[in-house]
Amino acid sequence: MSDEKERKIALYENFKAINAIDAAYYDQYDVKRGLRNADGTGVVAGLTNIANVHGYVVSDNEKIADEGSLRYRGYDVYDLLGTDAAERRFNFEEVAYLLLMGELPTKDQLDRFVSVLDAERELPNGFTASMIMRDTPPDIMNVLARSILLLYAYDQDAEDRSPHHEIHTAISLISRLPRIMVLTYYAKRARYNNESMIMHRFIPGQSTAETILSMLRPDRSFTQEEARMLDIMLCLHAEHGGGNNSTFTTRVLTSADTDPYSTYAAAMGSLKGSKHGGANHKVLAMQQEIKENVSDWSNDDEVAAYLARIVNKQAYDKTGLVYGMGHAVYTKSDPRAVVCKRFAEELATGTEYEAEFNLLRSIERLASEVILREKGTSKDMCANIDMYSGFVYSMMGIPEDLFTPLFACARMPGWAAHRFEEIVSGKRIIRPAYKSTRGGKRPYVPMNER
Numbered sequence: 001m002s003d004e005k006e007r008k009i010a011l012y013e014n015f016k017a018i019n020a021i022d023a024a025y026y027d028q029y030d031v032k033r034g035l036r037n038a039d040g041t042g043v044v045a046g047l048t049n050i051a052n053v054h055g056y057v058v059s060d061n062e063k064i065a066d067e068g069s070l071r072y073r074g075y076d077v078y079d080l081l082g083t084d085a086a087e088r089r090f091n092f093e094e095v096a097y098l099l100l101m102g103e104l105p106t107k108d109q110l111d112r113f114v115s116v117l118d119a120e121r122e123l124p125n126g127f128t129a130s131m132i133m134r135d136t137p138p139d140i141m142n143v144l145a146r147s148i149l150l151l152y153a154y155d156q157d158a159e160d161r162s163p164h165h166e167i168h169t170a171i172s173l174i175s176r177l178p179r180i181m182v183l184t185y186y187a188k189r190a191r192y193n194n195e196s197m198i199m200h201r202f203i204p205g206q207s208t209a210e211t212i213l214s215m216l217r218p219d220r221s222f223t224q225e226e227a228r229m230l231d232i233m234l235c236l237h238a239e240h241g242g243g244n245n246s247t248f249t250t251r252v253l254t255s256a257d258t259d260p261y262s263t264y265a266a267a268m269g270s271l272k273g274s275k276h277g278g279a280n281h282k283v284l285a286m287q288q289e290i291k292e293n294v295s296d297w298s299n300d301d302e303v304a305a306y307l308a309r310i311v312n313k314q315a316y317d318k319t320g321l322v323y324g325m326g327h328a329v330y331t332k333s334d335p336r337a338v339v340c341k342r343f344a345e346e347l348a349t350g351t352e353y354e355a356e357f358n359l360l361r362s363i364e365r366l367a368s369e370v371i372l373r374e375k376g377t378s379k380d381m382c383a384n385i386d387m388y389s390g391f392v393y394s395m396m397g398i399p400e401d402l403f404t405p406l407f408a409c410a411r412m413p414g415w416a417a418h419r420f421e422e423i424v425s426g427k428r429i430i431r432p433a434y435k436s437t438r439g440g441k442r443p444y445v446p447m448n449e450r
């Protein structure tokens, strides 16, 4: 073994031992691992008027599973999306307005908001060449994060914390991120796959969903049904309370009084995680592995046997997780997954995708039973939004590279609304305590005595 290799091994061989904390301490000191109570309910860490995420009721100190519901500023998402055919329009902009401004817009207010969004889509001169096409990393989420950080440099008032600047920055990111996302997709393909770099201009006046499709499709064409479906997917991803990992990240950074760009870039890093927004990407790869290893996808016993291998860390990414299943709040159902599943069924029925849709449905139906059987833990578990979202996107011809970035573009208004609320109402730096498990003081040992 080379000296260099040996030196490196010496640095990391104790990684696990040094960082391990005896699990018994968590009980001993009543420490809420992951800020979660023993029954899985979250420790209440803040107050919010922005969303209500409901998945259980607590009665006599007992957590009782319930159907999931999601409200933005008091409005049920199903009501927000259920505009009748005569009134069909793109709702993401309306939802963004509701989240940021607190009220549903009048027609006039919405028109003005849309025109402000439209005016912000342009990127600074040279930005595409220096930020998007240069050293493009393989994950678009990292480009979104670094782009946000760099946009700070183009904002002369970047350190201004006034409401005007906060709202302006949020609107400009809601407007620009979808463009940056699609441009990066083509830059990535050019860099790693040697494919042509397509750089369609955005078309002024198009909604966010239309902008994404018209920039993404090489021939710029899409149907109104496709754009409307993408629009609803964006609405479903727009907000999820203060406690989800990326929004809490937003809250944490905001409470330290850092700038909006640093805050949203950090939220992006959180959302990328496989247990959070990155799960949509993992579901597809997991499904692919099941497809390759299970000969009859319609055979429950075969599918369940493979899920058992996943849960027992013998298959897929060996974490033991069935991606797309489980949620920190939802127990019986995730209302967003219900809509995604309906879209998936509509698009798949009677097509080459039908068998794959049925496989996802079997995974959803079988997973919690398999987890209970293999791990002996009973947990009310439902499919979450990430179970069917990637599949819906795939059927719409949207590439896998965009799954999590689309989530990020959609969540931008939610993050911003929470940043605003934290600025106005938080008033304390978020600073929980960590109990030290190390006993007494260690005497310092001089270098020559170690």
Ligand SMILES: CC(=O)SCCNC(=O)CCNC(=O)[C@H](O)C(C)(C)COP(=O)(O)OP(=O)(O)OC[C@H]1O[C@@H](n2cnc3c(N)ncnc32)[C@H](O)[C@@H]1OP(=O)(O)O
Pocket: 040, 274, 275, 276, 277, 279, 311, 320, 321, 322, 323, 324, 325, 326, 327, 328, 329, 371, 375, 377, 379, 384, 385, 386
């Ligand atoms: C947009 C979103 O962020 S939606 C969530 C997307 N994430 C995923 O789909 C990843 C898979 N799911 C998960 O990792 C989890 O269910 C989470 C992170 C979503 C929520 O987790 P929680 O409800 O907090 O469950 P928690 O982490 O407390 O797990 C309780 C036990 O159930 C297990 N468990 C939870 N979900 C799953 C799952 N999907 N597959 C297998 N086991 C699971 C955990 O491993 C844990 O077991 P342990 O006690 O032996 O460690």
Ligand SMILES: O=C([O-])CC(=O)C(=O)O
Pocket: 239, 240, 243, 244, 245, 276, 328, 329, 384, 385
């Ligand atoms: O609420 C959560 O923990 C995760 C989630 O579903 C989201 O952020 O959309």
